[in-house]
Amino acid sequence: MSDPRDGSRNQVEQALERYLTEQQMTRRELIERIGALGALVALAPIVAACATGAASVAPSVVAPTATPARTTAAASAAPTATPVPTPVPSPESELIVYNWLDYIGEDVIPSFQEKYPVKVKYELFDDIEVAYAKLGKDGSGYDVSFPTSVDIPRFSAAGTIIPLDKSLLPNIANLGAEWKNPGYDPDNTHSVPYVWWTTGVGYDTKKVTDSPTSSKALWDPRYKNHISMLDDYQEAFGLALIQLGYSANTTDTTQMDAALALLKQQKPLLRTYSSDTVGTMVSGDVWIGQIWGSDLYQINQENENISFFIPEEGGVRGSDTAVIYSGAKHPIAAHLFLNHLLDAKVSASNTNTIGYMGPNEAAKPFIDPAILADPAVNPDKAILAKLEELLDLPNAVDQEYLTRWQALKAGG
Amino acid sequence: MLTKGRGTIVVLPAVVWLAIFFLLPLAFILVVSLGSRDELGRIVLDRPSLDNYRRAFNPDYLPTLVNALRYALLTTVASLLIGYPVAYWISHYGGHRKALLLVLVMLPFWTSYLIRTYAWMIILRDNGVVNGLLRAIGLTSEPIILLNTDFSVVLGMTYGFLPFAILPIYVSIDRLDDNLVAAARDLYASGRSAFLHVTLPLSMPGIIAASLLTFIPAIGDFVTPDLLGGAQQTTIAKVIQERFLDGRDWPFGSALGFILIAVTMVGTLIALRRVRREIVGE
Amino acid sequence: MNRERNRFLSAYALLVYAFLFAPIVVLIVFSFNDSKRTFVWKGFTTEWYAKLLANDDLLAAVGVTVQVAIVAVIFSTVIGSLLGVGLARLRFRGRGSTETLLLLPMVTPEIVMGLSLLLFFVALFDSRGSFAQLSVAHITFCISFVAVTVRSRAAGMNPHLEEAARDLGASALGAFRYVTLPLIMPGIVAGALLALSLSIDDYVVSTFNAGIGNTTLPLYIYSAIKFGVSPEINAISTIVVAFTALAILFAWRVGTFRGEDRQASEDAEPTAG
Numbered sequence: 020m021s022d023p024r025d026g027s028r029n030q031v032e033q034a035l036e037r038y039l040t041e042q043q044m045t046r047r048e049l050i051e052r053i054g055a056l057g058a059l060v061a062l063a064p065i066v067a068a069c070a071t072g073a074a075s076v077a078p079s080v081v082a083p084t085a086t087p088a089r090t091t092a093a094a095s096a097a098p099t100a101t102p103v104p105t106p107v108p109s110p111e112s113e114l115i116v117y118n119w120l121d122y123i124g125e126d127v128i129p130s131f132q133e134k135y136p137v138k139v140k141y142e143l144f145d146d147i148e149v150a151y152a153k154l155g156k157d158g159s160g161y162d163v164s165f166p167t168s169v170d171i172p173r174f175s176a177a178g179t180i181i182p183l184d185k186s187l188l189p190n191i192a193n194l195g196a197e198w199k200n201p202g203y204d205p206d207n208t209h210s211v212p213y214v215w216w217t218t219g220v221g222y223d224t225k226k227v228t229d230s231p232t233s234s235k236a237l238w239d240p241r242y243k244n245h246i247s248m249l250d251d252y253q254e255a256f257g258l259a260l261i262q263l264g265y266s267a268n269t270t271d272t273t274q275m276d277a278a279l280a281l282l283k284q285q286k287p288l289l290r291t292y293s294s295d296t297v298g299t300m301v302s303g304d305v306w307i308g309q310i311w312g313s314d315l316y317q318i319n320q321e322n323e324n325i326s327f328f329i330p331e332e333g334g335v336r337g338s339d340t341a342v343i344y345s346g347a348k349h350p351i352a353a354h355l356f357l358n359h360l361l362d363a364k365v366s367a368s369n370t371n372t373i374g375y376m377g378p379n380e381a382a383k384p385f386i387d388p389a390i391l392a393d394p395a396v397n398p399d400k401a402i403l404a405k406l407e408e409l410l411d412l413p414n415a416v417d418q419e420y421l422t423r424w425q426a427l428k429a430g431g
Numbered sequence: 432m433l434t435k436g437r438g439t440i441v442v443l444p445a446v447v448w449l450a451i452f453f454l455l456p457l458a459f460i461l462v463v464s465l466g467s468r469d470e471l472g473r474i475v476l477d478r479p480s481l482d483n484y485r486r487a488f489n490p491d492y493l494p495t496l497v498n499a500l501r502y503a504l505l506t507t508v509a510s511l512l513i514g515y516p517v518a519y520w521i522s523h524y525g526g527h528r529k530a531l532l533l534v535l536v537m538l539p540f541w542t543s544y545l546i547r548t549y550a551w552m553i554i555l556r557d558n559g560v561v562n563g564l565l566r567a568i569g570l571t572s573e574p575i576i577l578l579n580t581d582f583s584v585v586l587g588m589t590y591g592f593l594p595f596a597i598l599p600i601y602v603s604i605d606r607l608d609d610n611l612v613a614a615a616r617d618l619y620a621s622g623r624s625a626f627l628h629v630t631l632p633l634s635m636p637g638i639i640a641a642s643l644l645t646f647i648p649a650i651g652d653f654v655t656p657d658l659l660g661g662a663q664q665t666t667i668a669k670v671i672q673e674r675f676l677d678g679r680d681w682p683f684g685s686a687l688g689f690i691l692i693a694v695t696m697v698g699t700l701i702a703l704r705r706v707r708r709e710i711v712g713e
Numbered sequence: 714m715n716r717e718r719n720r721f722l723s724a725y726a727l728l729v730y731a732f733l734f735a736p737i738v739v740l741i742v743f744s745f746n747d748s749k750r751t752f753v754w755k756g757f758t759t760e761w762y763a764k765l766l767a768n769d770d771l772l773a774a775v776g777v778t779v780q781v782a783i784v785a786v787i788f789s790t791v792i793g794s795l796l797g798v799g800l801a802r803l804r805f806r807g808r809g810s811t812e813t814l815l816l817l818p819m820v821t822p823e824i825v826m827g828l829s830l831l832l833f834f835v836a837l838f839d840s841r842g843s844f845a846q847l848s849v850a851h852i853t854f855c856i857s858f859v860a861v862t863v864r865s866r867a868a869g870m871n872p873h874l875e876e877a878a879r880d881l882g883a884s885a886l887g888a889f890r891y892v893t894l895p896l897i898m899p900g901i902v903a904g905a906l907l908a909l910s911l912s913i914d915d916y917v918v919s920t921f922n923a924g925i926g927n928t929t930l931p932l933y934i935y936s937a938i939k940f941g942v943s944p945e946i947n948a949i950s951t952i953v954v955a956f957t958a959l960a961i962l963f964a965w966r967v968g969t970f971r972g973e974d975r976q977a978s979e980d981a982e983p984t985a986g
Contacts, residue, residue, distance in 0.1 A: 115925055119936055119937075120936040140926065141770065142926075143933060144932075145932070145936040145937075148676030148677055148679070151676075152675065152676060152828065153831070153920070153921060155841060159841040159924075159925075160841065160924070160925050161925065248662075251677075252677065286662055286663075289662035290579050290661055291579045291660075291662055298552070301753065302552070302559075302753075304556050304557045304579070321753060322753075414468065414469070417678065418678065418680070421674070421677065421678045421680075422491075425491065425670055425674075428662075428669075428670075429491055429493075429494045429665055429670065430491070430494060438803030438805030439805040441795050441796075441803055442795060442799035442800065442803075442811055444792050444795055444796075445792045445796035445815075446796075446811060448792055448853070448856065449818070449856065450814075452830070452833075452849055452853045453826075454817075455833060456829035456833035457821070457825075457829050459832045460825055460829040513729060516725055516726065517725075517726050517729045517730075520722050520723065520726040521726070524722070524723065528965075531962075531965045533906075534906070534961050535730065536730075536733065537906050537910060538737075538954060538957060538961075539734055540910040540913075541909070541910060541913055541954065541957055542737060542740060542950040542953060543914065543934045543950055544914045544916070544931065545916075545934050546740055546934065546946060546947060550735075550736030550739040550740045551736055554735065554736065560739070590733070590736070593729075594907070595858075595907060598862065598903040598907060599865050599903065601903070602862065602866045602900045603865055603866065606866065606870065606896070607869075633869070634869075636865040636869050637865050637866075637869075640861050640862060640865035643816070644819075644858060644861055647820050648819055650820075651821070651822045651823060668822055671822055672822075672824050675824050676824075684825075688821070688822050688825040691820075691822060692821055695820045699816060699820070700813065
């Protein structure tokens with residue numbers, strides 16, 4: 020096997036060549052696979068319809084799959100049948116995906132494995148930072164993963180992820196207009212958006228009865244010992260900075276100091292800094308806390324009394340992306356997987372399972388209407404426009420935040 | 432009698448193993464601690480310096496170090512106090528069930544650490560088992576805040592390290608000759624006196640071992656204080672973890688780590704020497 | 714022995730056992746909880762056990778954990794016991810530094826140990842994780858715990874016993890095998906038990922050294938954090954506890970039948986431990 024870590028940009032062509040010249044004995048397999056793939060391509064619309072229709076979580080999705088009039092459905096159901104400049108190379112036999120447990124729709128991988136003769140290995144991490152620490156220069160053997168958008172600039176600069184071959188990603192047309200050229204990755208050269216979220220405040224309507232609208236409610240001494248903030252310095256400082264009227268991505272250290280002072284005032288009232296917001300709010304220990312909007316979906320499944328608002332001062336939004344690592348041994352399968360994720364129905368299935376909105380405009384008809392209507396998961400455009408996108412900060416600035424964060428946590 | 436020469440051969444496998452798979456990797460990290468990270472988060476080693484160590488001696492970190500020491504100390508004392516009687520009981524009253532009882536001590540710890548900690552959260556939270564019971568009996572009307580406090584952290588840590596205390600103490604008590612205590616009683620010592628002057632000192636190696644196996648790892652435990660503790664319960668181990676991961680600053684994290692290692696090591700060695708000289712006379 | 718103190722002490726011991734098993738009871742109860750998140754009781758169901766049997770990934774993780782644990786316990790117990798005995802009973806040069814070396818792994822923060830091993834393996838073997846690498850990592854952090862436990866047992870041993878055996882014509886190895894070893898065996902077993910617990914539950918070091926395809930149970934469980942710990946994990950933990958308890962009970966039963974005769978004759982004569 021040639022060394023995939025030479026950082027070459029023509030991963031796909033190389034991989035294809037490598038694949039074809041590798042072992043004489045697999046030529047027969049290759050032909051068989053192409054044949055199988057061809058058959059699958061012909062059957063793909065039916066297979067995809069059956070797969071997503073049968074396994075789909077939201078019953079309202081079943082009806083649309085049978086309607087041939089939906090152009091987006093037809094296009095997404097047979098991605099390899101749409102005209103592409105080069106014939107689609109056959110994928111490798113395996114794909115290694117690195118992700119949180121359950122951070123993917125229940126039927127996304129089964130439907131992918133039905134469509135293509137690829138065995139997907141789903142490897143797990145619990146902490147995106149731990150995952151990053153393991154990845155090294157080229158992803159350490161993982162093919163696909165889902166880093167946060169703020170990390171894309173440095174990953175692409177370091178050559179850890181490869182530029183994507185758009186010819187293998189026709190479903191990218193499904194993206195909403197605001198996602199076609201995001202700030203963290205112009206033109207989506209190195210990544211495709213996966214899901215996005217907002218950060219706001221969740222509160223128990225039974226304990227916090229006055230329907231707050233400002234993030235200052237998190238400083239309300241009435242809720243002492245029942246307030247929480249996210250265990251994430253960008254989020255915590257972001258909230259404080261925005262409350263003070265500054266940008267969440269500020270590089271100004273005086274502004275950071277002001278935010279730190281504000282957070283220090285809050286600390287004696289806090290129950291905990293925790294990113295396990297579902298746990299703390301469902302258990303009732305926390306009555307009001309900083310939470311990610313999409314967590315509300317899961318919280319409400321256990322406790323319907325929890326409501327959510329985006330502070331009137333403003334808030335932040337972020338997103339996760341899907342990328343292919345430069346050391347990936349199965350780049351073709353990886354591209355097909357990414358394309359699969361961009362499929363309207365697959366994207367909808369994701370959203371319906373994990374409760375995060377995807378960037379996929381074409382997916383909207385297939386998403387559970389309850390989720391679409393939920394202002395926490397899917398705020399309307401007016402509110403979205405007010406939100407600041409979390410950015411990748413230069414190392415020196417990062418350290419300024421982290422030092423203050425640790426001083427905040429350490430201080431008595 | 433201590434046998435000369437043979438000693439080297441006996442300990443050689445361990446020394447060689449640890450030298451290769453522990454010291455050598457540690458040397459790698461030591462080198463890293465002298466470097467810095469670049470814009471892209473990669474480690475840069477072309478200008479080695481002690482900057483990271485200088486930064487680490489920041490008084491801001493002191494409360495977290497104090498927290499870690501405090502919890503470790505409380506946990507160790509609690510584990511010893513709770514564990515010694517149990518070890519004694521197993522040894523003296525266990526009879527032929529001794530092995531079974533010992534393994535029963537270990538059994539809970541072959542489940543997942545995370546699950547056990549979550550179970551404690553279920554027990555201790557505002558609407559949890561304890562508060563539910565207290566309300567049912569009528570002792571309280573409002574929930575007592577048990578979770579996210581110093582109490583819950585020490586409770587969780589003691590729970591986690593109890594077997595590490597019980598086992599070595601048991602092993603030490605069990606080998607004691609019953610006749611020694613019988614002799615003391617024959618010489619008119621009370622039960623209590625016999626225990627204090629015969630059993631306890633002779634089980635000291637076990638107590639020392641238990642203390643080592645509890646205190647030292649407890650300083651580095653960041654998960655329990657993280658999950659069971661609240662905003663006021665951050666420890667130095669968590670700070671180091673955060674530097675490595677959130678800050679992606681391996682060089683600085685390494686420097687902090689080494690300082691922690693050095694401080695704990697020196698402290699432990701001093702304590703050991705003093706205890707040995709005074710009590711065991713080794 | 715004073716009867717009253719016996720009862721008081723027994724009651725106390727029972728209380729401690731209750732303390733040890735309290736979370737386990739909660740864990741088992743919630744494995745039957747009819748809710749995806751194990752936080753509030755919603756009703757009884759056995760669906761998680763059914764799901765568990767179909768969950769290949771989870772079962773594979775259990776398999777990896779068991780395999781690594783077996784390797785780690787065997788090697789670390791042997792190496793660690795030798796170290797413990799050596800430090801306690803034998804004289805050799807560099808005793809002080811060996812003692813320091815013994816304590817160092819325990820003093821090192823787990824993330825430092827995990828990352829240092831990763832760096833080491835990447836630099837020397839170009840490996841970012843493998844079963845061998847994982848096993849090596851586990852053995853490394855277990856050795857100290859075994860050594861400390863064995864050492865404390867060996868240190869309390871009557872040194873003259875081995876001497877007496879030598880006087881009676883036993884070789885050094887024979888004296889060790891027939892006198893020392895049986896006497897320190899409880900320490901070795903205790904050390905092995907500790908090593909087993911450490912290995913089964915290790916997260917930080919494993920996470921950096923496992924690599925693709927070697928997800929251990931703790932890794933699997935921790936990865937569920939983002940979406941809450943599913944009762945499936947409670948179910949597997951319950952099964953592990955139940956299975957282990959049965960195995961232990963069985964081994965003990967067998968042990969007692971065979972040992973009962975020996976125990977009776979042992980009780981009749983004074984022993985040194």
